[in-house]
Amino acid sequence: MKRSHRLVDLTYYLLQNPQKLIPLTYFAEKYDSAKSSISEDLTIVKTTLEEKSYGTLVTVAGASGGVKYIPIANINESKELLNEMKQLLENSERLLPGGYLYISDLLGDPRYVNSIGRIMSSAFIGKEIDCVMTVATKGIPIAYAVASNLNKPVIIVKRDSELTEGSTVNVNYISGSTKRIQTMVLSKRALAPKTKVLIIDDFMKAGGTINGMITLLEEFGATVAGIGVFIESEEKEDTLINEYISLLKLKNVDIKHKCISIDSGNYINAFDKASEDLVKE
């Protein structure tokens, strides 16, 4: 197989298998090529990915070594995409009774969802994560998009018991914003003790739902590896959650004047702050 064709195939294979350690012998046998040629190919792939800020390839030496593709979101592209979403979300037609926002169309677009997943997963690179958890239903697509980039399984917490979940552990919690009792249900076999769990959700106001998931993790003897939300709301009196990543922040919903204002979340702000500091120095 020629180098040009190998490069296409290598790129294809690595993109389909993010975060998976692939022995060099796998490629050497697949392409019937010397390991040295494969190493050269991988250098070309790595350089291109890094130049374009698409991620990187990590090489692990030794007998059980190999190469691993780590997808990373390009920060400029991420900011552009989030800005596009911000503008979409600020459309006053999204305003629903009670000051809620209609966002199902945006979360129904695989392009946006995959971008959100890519950006969110970049925020947790280097953290030890065994699985991604979310609660039904709007967090589900985001959780899968994050999990695909991290190559980890997804666990979905339900609001009601379902026959197809078998025995469950149920947790009652108080919704931070509505102050009502709600229930969360997770199949007993879904989670092993000591699992490190990344909690993902679409929206966080007072943090009651996420707090419910943390309580659920405690019941299973699992731990929180991180928390990521697509949109956080600024209107939180007493936040239950301190450490989390957000991509967008809902600053204000003015029902009377039909005006929605959205800002960057703490993840992008941290980037901007860092680059400002760099300019000052």
Add this chain to the structure above:
Amino acid sequence: MKRSHRLVDLTYYLLQNPQKLIPLTYFAEKYDSAKSSISEDLTIVKTTLEEKSYGTLVTVAGASGGVKYIPIANINESKELLNEMKQLLENSERLLPGGYLYISDLLGDPRYVNSIGRIMSSAFIGKEIDCVMTVATKGIPIAYAVASNLNKPVIIVKRDSELTEGSTVNVNYISGSTKRIQTMVLSKRALAPKTKVLIIDDFMKAGGTINGMITLLEEFGATVAGIGVFIESEEKEDTLINEYISLLKLKNVDIKHKCISIDSGNYINAFDKASEDLVKE
């Protein structure tokens, strides 16, 4: 930019943008290269994708033309993956009270879900599809995986009204297997009339849920473009649905002997039948 680097970047870009028509000028400007060089690059990408049965590139001529990546599942890899899932699903520990199967772990694995999406979307290539619809919750990851490959939006039907959906259209239907009245809810703004909808679900027994979605589509003046389910059950007395694609078929659940038997669905069987016929000729 050198050809080797261009090939990596081209492959990356095309894979991230399936089913999207990209003008050649986009790449020519991106790489500061002549259109003729880009055409040669694209031929290399196309040949490699087709040789490996990963899909194809379609070129559209003319001023509004360009190139489009169509992902297609490799049939042999698909059969291997489905066989792997079949064996996982036949594990008697999945048996739940009432003869239900626990499949949330399998549907929580992005690798399996992305494969299911790839295979399922291949079954509908060439069909006119505007969006993908499913009902909460287990169908959601499959629907997104299918939609990602088709580059179409996802619409999620709920079981209950939610404040974040605004005004809704509700449909009552009889579950084919439990014979109980159930409700389906879809936001009024989720679906425009005349939309061609691909219905996707994880499991189909008598077809009541899918029939409910069809009724819902009629309420919106939308039409069915196709139906795809991950697992169909053979135990159906009077099926409500005639034309559909299934990847696996649950043949029998013997609760007494704790035995589950699963076969290929009609999609794979159709492939096998076609190759048998080819051998006979």
